[in-house]
Amino acid sequence: MSQDPQLVALLRKAGAQGDVFQLIAAAWLKQ
Structure with missing residues (x-):
């Protein structure tokens, strides 16, 4: 998944x- 600005x-x-939010976001971006 590409990361948009x-x-x-x-x-x-x-x-x-x-x-916690950062960890959730990181996990989501890895999908």
């Missing part, structure tokens, strides 16, 4: 709020 920015924002 808006998605990356959203993931970074979520990661700043909590590692």
Whole structure:
């Protein structure tokens, strides 16, 4: 799956709020 700029920015924002969101996003991107 390609990472578009808006998605990356959203993931970074979520990661700043909590590692749980970052982990979920990372797992989702690996699919």
